[in-house]
Amino acid sequence: MLYFSCDYAEGCHPKVLQALNDTNMVSTPGYGEDEFCNSAKEKIRDYIKCPNADIYFLVGGTQTNQVVIDSMLSNYDGVVAADTGHVAVHEAGAIEYSGHKVITLPAHEGKIDASELKQMLIDHYADDSAEHMVNPGMVYISYPTEYGTLYSREELDAISSICKEYEMPLFVDGARLAYGLAAQSELSMADIAAFADVFYIGGTKVGALFGEAVVFTKGNTPKHMITQIKQHGALLAKGRLLGLQFDALFTDDLYMSMGINAVKQAAIIRDDLKSKGYKLYMENPTNQIFVVMENEKLESFGEKVAYGFWEKYDETHTVIRIATSWATSDNAVEELKKIL
């Protein structure tokens, strides 16, 4: 069986595993107060050219979104997001569970539109009933989006400017950050750090066993952050595991090199699909390919390839997701091409 169903089907990059093996019996303090975490933080600060960035390592994406959003918002605030955003759809209500509304804007291939954001804010503050409504307290975007699409520099700049104007922090969910950055040339991770008030660098989907690095870029860390992380059940006892992994990810440019592999393999598959006459459901340059497949074909395809069901297209077709990752080998892609 070929695995193209998601980007978290394997363990971790061999270099990450090596780091865990090498240090296994070293004794360290718990809860992230160890040397490995410190080293990883230093490397990330260098990499994003943000020497004062404050960094926390958490375990998973939904957890990270919940902790970041809840710790940065006040009771009366909600978070603005695309109606296809992970926080709006696929987190089982983790944001609402923490007491906050997800205020949705229509998604355009997974992205929010700056002018629609602006208009929503204008309307909100002009509304006589504004005080009877949830206050828009933060903007959440994902880069890449859940549809594998990317905001351009211009788009990020526009959204970021509106956030500044309305004094709302901009939060960038980078669960697949490497796959976004590797797919375009106009934005670096340092640029993301500059635009965002807080963002996270996804490890789970990019070569770590697990782990997301939350970066507060503007001296804006919520107070008692460790207490808040603990309160959400999100403080890992052996925090060193997170430090070790991110230290490895940010050594010798491993993080970006994994992004490059996934994007390259996705491009090869995309070209192959097009050349064979498949219809792409949505164009995007990152590691997720959304393709329309005949249900009949899908049956035999599914026997050989693990793919992701996305949605019904029509009576005879289905949209599926083919995801590449750091772990996708040339060989697997060749095998896939033979089956397609």
Next chain:
Amino acid sequence: MLYFSCDYAEGCHPKVLQALNDTNMVSTPGYGEDEFCNSAKEKIRDYIKCPNADIYFLVGGTQTNQVVIDSMLSNYDGVVAADTGHVAVHEAGAIEYSGHKVITLPAHEGKIDASELKQMLIDHYADDSAEHMVNPGMVYISYPTEYGTLYSREELDAISSICKEYEMPLFVDGARLAYGLAAQSELSMADIAAFADVFYIGGTKVGALFGEAVVFTKGNTPKHMITQIKQHGALLAKGRLLGLQFDALFTDDLYMSMGINAVKQAAIIRDDLKSKGYKLYMENPTNQIFVVMENEKLESFGEKVAYGFWEKYDETHTVIRIATSWATSDNAVEELKKIL
């Protein structure tokens, strides 16, 4: 100044006030365990032809929605509502504050569509990721809606049937129930009780100082309901005040007679508006009139009449709300007509 801005601008119906005056120095137990509450409950049970209905009196509408929804849902549940529903827009996130997502369906003049509800449920349960999403645990509709529109018997029946099929309680917000029932002839309050699993009879907007009567119609009262009400800060110490008011409202058909007055006065105003060439923003038969007014006209109008701002219509026009109520006198309507 004429008041047509809302249906809660005055105190209460004189008969309700009389009841408060008559009993003021009577000593009773607190928290709703008094004879007045018992009497009011008995009258309501008779009126809705539901002898086993379990009834709780709360103070206000948002509070009631929060308590009912939170006490009936489990952690993993959200409540389905129109995207214009009070719970979705104008409760400052009270539902999310209690941990639950409001899952929105597109509103059609304030109403949800049964077939869209059904499709949403089919899609949800067919989704591979359903367990990663909020479970649709309840349907919330308002009768009349926030736009003064009404569900027909057929529409209620369709929604209610879907709820039964999916084992989701149907909750009817009756903040303005009298104004809905008085505006049509095919549905009685007993019918509402039969279709709904839980509904509330609005007092605040229909002649009480305050108060909403929550009715569980199917032997489905959440456990420890008093504890849950207390926990939400919603248990009135002098519960008798709620009992007294609802007892008065359900004596000599006072509740419905107030609905009839508001609807009659609204019809007179609506006819006058039409005859004078005003454009109605939305047709509806109840106590709220949404009319498009020239901004220029609105300026002088606003000096004499308190109205509700609804939304901007275009550069030169505004949608306003004119609301009648139990308290709207023939005289006030005549005055309004002169100004229009």
Next chain:
Amino acid sequence: MLYFSCDYAEGCHPKVLQALNDTNMVSTPGYGEDEFCNSAKEKIRDYIKCPNADIYFLVGGTQTNQVVIDSMLSNYDGVVAADTGHVAVHEAGAIEYSGHKVITLPAHEGKIDASELKQMLIDHYADDSAEHMVNPGMVYISYPTEYGTLYSREELDAISSICKEYEMPLFVDGARLAYGLAAQSELSMADIAAFADVFYIGGTKVGALFGEAVVFTKGNTPKHMITQIKQHGALLAKGRLLGLQFDALFTDDLYMSMGINAVKQAAIIRDDLKSKGYKLYMENPTNQIFVVMENEKLESFGEKVAYGFWEKYDETHTVIRIATSWATSDNAVEELKKIL
């Protein structure tokens, strides 16, 4: 039946009722933006000699505690209270429901001890695990306490000083404030306002139908307070009712005069009890009397007098509460004395 079971067994003081009658058909804006609320706030500001006090009117005590505590605390904060405090015991978990721990100190006849508070704070901040524990974010005391006892000026000063030192707001629950102030001569309501960062003036138990006036005394109102009140389901549509009642309570010293009546009647009953050899469970100078009664006597007593069960004393005795109020008449006290 004589009613001495609680201080909220009747409706409201005749002057309060008169105000409701006089204004019943006056039309006003909703949600507390009316002239009556403004007038009441002005009178309270004068009375407490705090011209910049920011005042909000809520409906009930548990609701008020929940809204005040939750709006003033951050996620990571808990509220420090006596282990007999209303928030710790009799609010059905309303504080925890809003996400905050009640950190308890041992009660001494209902009161916390300043030196124990100080020691708890010292220990907390000295603890290596402090960041893994709930942060003490506020101190809650009730005046009078749930046992009818009072803090002296010196005690209040000590607690207030610790709060200032640790930058924790001091919140005074004044559900029975009038009964406390009337029972001693060294503290005025202005003194309470000076010591507290926020306190509330109880109306429900002191002559109003319902209502509590929350006073932020130090320019420290939480942001978007109306939104937060709404979010807790605590914003009364006809806010005027609260304004009207507090306006009446603060006209011609009505509030304090009701306190004086209750305290006077309690003193008479207390003297009678002592002269007849009854054992008081706890001495206090306010409107609640805790007396140990033989179970045998209690049976016949209970047929004539509604009292409050407090707790079992021993196999043959029970502690009961006899509460006086603004409504307690000389006649009722004479009747009670005959029965005792």
Next chain:
Amino acid sequence: MLYFSCDYAEGCHPKVLQALNDTNMVSTPGYGEDEFCNSAKEKIRDYIKCPNADIYFLVGGTQTNQVVIDSMLSNYDGVVAADTGHVAVHEAGAIEYSGHKVITLPAHEGKIDASELKQMLIDHYADDSAEHMVNPGMVYISYPTEYGTLYSREELDAISSICKEYEMPLFVDGARLAYGLAAQSELSMADIAAFADVFYIGGTKVGALFGEAVVFTKGNTPKHMITQIKQHGALLAKGRLLGLQFDALFTDDLYMSMGINAVKQAAIIRDDLKSKGYKLYMENPTNQIFVVMENEKLESFGEKVAYGFWEKYDETHTVIRIATSWATSDNAVEELKKIL
């Protein structure tokens, strides 16, 4: 530096690491739906002699307590625990954050007393105000306790019986379960499973990188458990990592063998301490040693040994914790003895 500060200072047992290495590039489905999880669950079911046990793997202890307690309780419920319990003190309010009160009983060397539990329940249900109080909905105990002490079979039986009588689930926190079971002979893990309605097998502190196995033993899994786990941000994408680790822990009795090592080493250290005249703060048979040390001695000791600060004993002494674990070697114990 010798590490005796805690039982989570190293990575994981070599056999656990081997399992991660061996399977690293195997592709599996996410979220715990993989073969490794299934295998681990089967082994645990066999081990605890509970073929119908329903098992979920979570990442950490506080997270597990929060998820289990919140998913099993209703809104109106609180959890009963010792006032020294982890949920009561060291989880930063994670339980209250999820809306539930921790109802505390006095701890006796970390344990609750069955008769005090019974009395609390009798008092609660006899209280006229019970409905105004948090409902005792569950009992939480830790085995071993936070003080390393153990409940006897008789004690567990008594607590379990009370829970059955009052229909409250009994939840056993087994963060250090192996260290408890290895320290006595009258209880097996199967016995714990029989007494408890839900318990967890701690991995983080017993040889795993991280991970706790929650076991519902009585067909009592909360509905939509995956949704609830996701909602708390606790669903690990690469759930296989948990399965793999627990599979290794339950192969060839590894889990218990690690418990035996820690207990043996602790016994050696305890004997050495006693023979040298140190005073133990508290006797217990498990892997945590609480010893009173002179502050003067402690200074030099701390330069060579990482220990846990527990609390101040008197002006010249401190209580410290020395913890052994699966990773404690004979060599390290010999070194420690030389330093003591």
